[in-house]
Amino acid sequence: DVKVTQSSRYLVKRTGEKVFLECVQDMDHENMFWYRQDPGLGLRLIYFSYDVKMKEKGDIPEGYSVSREKKERFSLILESASTNQTSMYLCASRTGGGGQETQYFGPGTRLLVL
Amino acid sequence: SQKIEQNSEALNIQEGKTATLTCNYTNYSPAYLQWYRQDPGRGPVFLLLIRENEKEKRKERLKVTFDTTLKQSLFHITASQPADSATYLCALDEGFQKLVFGTGTRLLVSP
Numbered sequence: 501d502v503k504v505t506q507s508s509r510y511l512v513k514r515t516g517e518k519v520f521l522e523c524v525q526d527m528d529h530e531n532m533f534w535y536r537q538d539p540g541l542g543l544r545l546i547y548f549s550y551d552v553k554m555k556e557k558g559d560i561p562e563g564y565s566v567s568r569e570k571k572e573r574f575s576l577i578l579e580s581a582s583t584n585q586t587s588m589y590l591c592a593s594r595t596g597g598g599g600q601e602t603q604y605f606g607p608g609t610r611l612l613v614l
Numbered sequence: 615s616q617k618i619e620q621n622s623e624a625l626n627i628q629e630g631k632t633a634t635l636t637c638n639y640t641n642y643s644p645a646y647l648q649w650y651r652q653d654p655g656r657g658p659v660f661l662l663l664i665r666e667n668e669k670e671k672r673k674e675r676l677k678v679t680f681d682t683t684l685k686q687s688l689f690h691i692t693a694s695q696p697a698d699s700a701t702y703l704c705a706l707d708e709g710f711q712k713l714v715f716g717t718g719t720r721l722l723v724s725p
Contacts (some may be wrong), residue, residue: 533712550711564680601663606657
């Protein structure tokens with residue numbers, strides 16, 4: 501079974517703080533993704549990575565950065581947290597091979613920025 | 615970019631009935647389409663994938679259809695149970711190994 505874990509289920513931070521969200525997958529997947537999910541807006545892609553040290557912007561990268569130093573770990577960084585970044589953050593991974601398009605999600609981190 | 619429409623209103627049905635959820639998209643037809651289940655406070659879980667050259671796919675009580683002419687997928691749960699209550703997300707291939715997700719439809723199955 502593929503397992504994707506996220507460092508925290510709930511997080512409360514103050515405006516202006518630097519926030520790190522960690523994601524680890526155990527299936528040697530090449531591709532990893534960070535989404536945020538908000539009511540009425542669904543899942544929106546922030547960043548994704550298709551290899552170590554590689555990253556691509558998604559649909560809403562502003563205010564975020566990412567790091568992928570090891571294949572199994574993909575970190576999302578909020579450089580200076582703002583209240584509009586209060587959201588549910590979901591990490592996902594998938595293999596790079598064709599015919600295996602399923603994305604496997606972590607349990608999510610609910611972030612509240614005060 | 616691709617726009618996906620799923621009914622934002624919750625679907626309420628009685629146990630034992632068939633639930634049918636709709637996913638409409640507006641632009642190009644994707645190479646494949648996926649359905650995910652999401653429970654409150656959890657990450658989505660993959661259910662089924664259907665490719666553009668497939669009309670129908672089944673898995674136990676689940677059935678998915680894909681009509682590229684209508685730009686629509688239907689997701690059916692037969693003999694529904696209260697445990698099927700969840701939000702169901704439609705996701706389309708966007709190329710470069712990315713997916714674009716709909717906002718989901720909440721299904722409530724009453725005993």
